[in-house]
Amino acid sequence: MVARVRVPAVVRPAEVFVVRIAIQHVMETGFRLTDTGRPIPRNVIHTLAVRYGGQEVFRAELGSGVAANPYLEFPVQAVASGPMVFEWVDDAGIRGSETVAITVAG
Amino acid sequence: MSRPSPARSGLVFAGPTVRALQADDFANPGMLWVERGQKLWSEPVGPSRRSCGSCHADALRGAAASLPAVDAATGRLVNLESRIQACQAQRQGIEPAAHESDALLALSAYVAYQSRGMPVRVEVDGPARPYFERGRASYHRRIGQLNLACSHCHDANWGRRLGPETISQGHGVGYPAYRLEWQALGSLHRRFRSCLSGVRAEMLPQGHPDYLALELYLAWRASSLPVETPAVRR
Known part of the structure; x- marks a missing residue:
């Protein structure tokens, strides 16, 4: 599973900045059938949680209405330099994670 | 030998949201x-x-x-x-x-x-000539239950509507491309198969010599258009 995260290289203290994440995932809805008529089981990333500065700053619960390779963006307020940790899990139980460093200066 | 003039990438025929998705290197799922x-x-x-x-x-x-x-x-x-x-x-x-x-x-x-933005330029003379002629022949050959050749849509009717879609000139410069219909990245040969399925013709396996020759002919038609990979298409 490939994931891409983008944050500003440097943010000022208390600045509100945008975090963008894209994850490669089929996001199988569970409503489709194979060529021979068998249902394809649902497999979507159902939970994505983001921790930064000692607390959870963002949580998303995704469903079958979200397109493949989900892309999300959300604002976060800068508190201190440190890691921002992204963790997600899909219906097949596969977990993914990504970490980026947030640099607060100025 | 005719080719559409001026040559226009499939991007020109896409809607504003698709164009925006391709232009944003982060949001582009490709x-x-x-x-x-x-x-x-x-x-x-x-x-x-x-x-x-x-x-x-x-x-x-x-x-x-x-x-x-x-x-x-x-x-x-x-x-x-x-x-x-x-x-x-x-x-x-x-x-x-x-x-x-x-x-x-x-x-x-x-x-x-790595070639994004560089103009397509393929060799069609010398040893490539027989392949080029084979590709040109397949491009102009009527096939399938609808009895259509590639040229009937992509040379004679580009820019006109086919249901909700605007028919493109059929240039493959953005492939492998992310098609929203596929919800994934796919090769040009997969795209060929979609067109063949559309005219209800027999689909060939990917990498088939006929597809390679057709790919060469299309690259010649698209000469001077820039490579767009990874393009986003509907």
């Missing part, structure tokens, strides 16, 4: 494959522990813009995907990645991405 391809590029594999990068230092910048081309060693026409497969089998000594596999899509997207 970049996920490019990034995977970058990792695979430098991964040593096989008995020789050689990666693609061990031999090709510059990630083959510009190579995708001049393919398909006749391979000097075998005298056969190769496109980007079959060139990668040949390298995997002969130089790296591994089982070549299957057509439309995630690994082959990622690698071909990464290599084509």
Whole structure:
């Protein structure tokens, strides 16, 4: 599973900045059938949680209405330099994670 | 020999949201494959522990813009995907990645991405000539239950409507491309199969010599258009 995260290289203290994440995932809805008529089981990333500065700053619960390779963006307020940790899990139980460093200066 | 003039990329016929998605290098979902391809590029594999990068230092910048081309060693026409497969089998000594596999899509997207913005320029004379003529013949041959040739839509009727879609000139410069219909990155040969299914013709397997020849003819038609990989299309 490939994931891409983008944050500003440097943010000022208390600045509100945008975090963008894209994850490669089929996001199988569970409503489709194979060529021979068998249902394809649902497999979507159902939970994505983001921790930064000692607390959870963002949580998303995704469903079958979200397109493949989900892309999300959300604002976060800068508190201190440190890691921002992204963790997600899909219906097949596969977990993914990504970490980026947030640099607060100025 | 006619080709649409002026040549217009499929991007011109796409809606504003699709164009915006392609223009944003982060939101463009095709970049996920490019990034995977970058990792695979430098991964040593096989008995020789050689990666693609061990031999090709510059990630083959510009190579995708001049393919398909006749391979000097075998005298056969190769496109980007079959060139990668040949390298995997002969130089790296591994089982070549299957057509439309995630690994082959990622690698071909990464290599084509190195040529992004460079104009397509393929050799159609000399040893490539018979392949070019074969591709031109398939392009103009009526096929399928609808009895249509490629030229009936993409030469004679581009810019007009087919249901909700605007018919493009049928240039493959953005492939491998992310199609919203597929919800994934896909190769030009997969796109060929979609068109053939549309005219209810028999679909050939990917990498078929007819598809390679057609790819060469299309690249000639698209001459001077820039490579857009990874493009986004509906």
